[in-house]
Amino acid sequence: MAKSQPKCLRNLKSYNLKRFSMPRSIAREQDILSRPAPKRPPRLTSRRIGIHTSTAGGVQNGAERAYRLGCNTFQIFSSSPRRWAAYELSQVQCAEMKRLRAQYDLKPLVIHANYLVNLASSSETFLHQSMRAFRGEVERSLALGADYLVLHPGSFRGADREQGLLRTAAAIAASVDGLKLEQGGLTILIENTAGSEFSLGGSFEQVAEVLERLRGIVPVGACIDTCHTHVAGYDIVSAEGLHATLQQLDRTIGLNNVKVWHCNDAKSGRGSKLDRHQHIGKGTIGKETFRILLNDPRLAHAGFVAETPIDNPGDDRRNVAALKALVQP
Numbered sequence: 636m637a638k639s640q641p642k643c644l645r646n647l648k649s650y651n652l653k654r655f656s657m658p659r660s661i662a663r664e665q666d667i668l669s670r671p672a673p674k675r676p677p678r679l680t681s682r683r684i685g686i687h688t689s690t691a692g693g694v695q696n697g698a699e700r701a702y703r704l705g706c707n708t709f710q711i712f713s714s715s716p717r718r719w720a721a722y723e724l725s726q727v728q729c730a731e732m733k734r735l736r737a738q739y740d741l742k743p744l745v746i747h748a749n750y751l752v753n754l755a756s757s758s759e760t761f762l763h764q765s766m767r768a769f770r771g772e773v774e775r776s777l778a779l780g781a782d783y784l785v786l787h788p789g790s791f792r793g794a795d796r797e798q799g800l801l802r803t804a805a806a807i808a809a810s811v812d813g814l815k816l817e818q819g820g821l822t823i824l825i826e827n828t829a830g831s832e833f834s835l836g837g838s839f840e841q842v843a844e845v846l847e848r849l850r851g852i853v854p855v856g857a858c859i860d861t862c863h864t865h866v867a868g869y870d871i872v873s874a875e876g877l878h879a880t881l882q883q884l885d886r887t888i889g890l891n892n893v894k895v896w897h898c899n900d901a902k903s904g905r906g907s908k909l910d911r912h913q914h915i916g917k918g919t920i921g922k923e924t925f926r927i928l929l930n931d932p933r934l935a936h937a938g939f940v941a942e943t944p945i946d947n948p949g950d951d952r953r954n955v956a957a958l959k960a961l962v963q964p
């Protein structure tokens with residue numbers, strides 16, 4: 636696939652890697668592709684519900700797996716999430732992805748950026764490496780016809796938070812220079828984080844600041860992760876707390892700008908800043924929060940995507956089913 640790179644980044648090579656390290660161990664999940672194909676389409680709800688799916692065997696397999704897991708939206712990595720060197724996607728793979736998505740009505744397609752990317756880095760070398768990798772993420776997202784690319788706002792270690800937020804916004808704009816996001820229907824989503832130590836995005840205000848700086852320059856929106864929100868200290872467990880948190884989210888980022896909800900229960904307590912995801916309804920957040928979010932008409936436009944762990948075979952199917960069961964008909 637033809638690549639365009641900014642001048643300063645042009646000399647860097649990309650490699651083809653065969654191995655793919657998954658943070659959510661697919662080894663423990665029975666691969667749904669090895670089972671017989673379902674005879675009937677899955678029962679769907681009025682909401683777009685999905686899960687982060689493995690792309691083992693080729694990026695397009697993510698779509699087939701999502702469909703078989705009962706999803707009508709899904710998230711993938713377009714390359715190894717913890718390596719710098721990126722895969723090259725073939726045109727055949729991208730076309731197959733588009734064909735499967737159209738056949739199964741899977742939308743939106745959400746791509747999660749590489750975890751190594753830090754666009755707030757105060758090291759010039761690291762920043763350039765991150766920008767090159769992020770540009771690759773955007774190019775692959777465009778090639779795949781993805782709707783959203785989710786990015787963590789980064790770490791401000793070595794600087795202060797305000798400088799970090801500025802640098803992230805500037806680096807996002809510079810990285811995508813010349814790429815046609817709008818024409819490609821691609822929006823970059825800034826994800827809120829657990830807010831530990833130097834990580835940016837632990838409050839809605841910080842996410843909103845990055846969005847405001849980019850508005851009119853790059854298509855942007857937000858991805859709100861329930862686990863991150865909870866461990867960052869927001870009350871999303873009590874009904875009044877969740878109501879107030881949603882109001883705060885609306886005042887800062889705007890509920891309309893939240894295009895994707897990462898639906899994860901949490902292993903650690905509210906305010907712990909420990910980002911450990913748990914199965915839906917089995918953690919410190921509990922089912923009720925997801926029921927309220929999934930049925931709030933102000934959030935009906937969003938995709939709801941789980942990033943839950945795989946501890947036992949069948950966990951992905953159970954977590955998708957758990958979310959779908961909460962949607963009122």
Ligand SMILES: [Zn+2]
Binds near residue numbers: 785
């Ligand atoms: Zn994330």
Ligand SMILES: [Zn+2]
Binds near residue numbers: 826
């Ligand atoms: Zn997330």
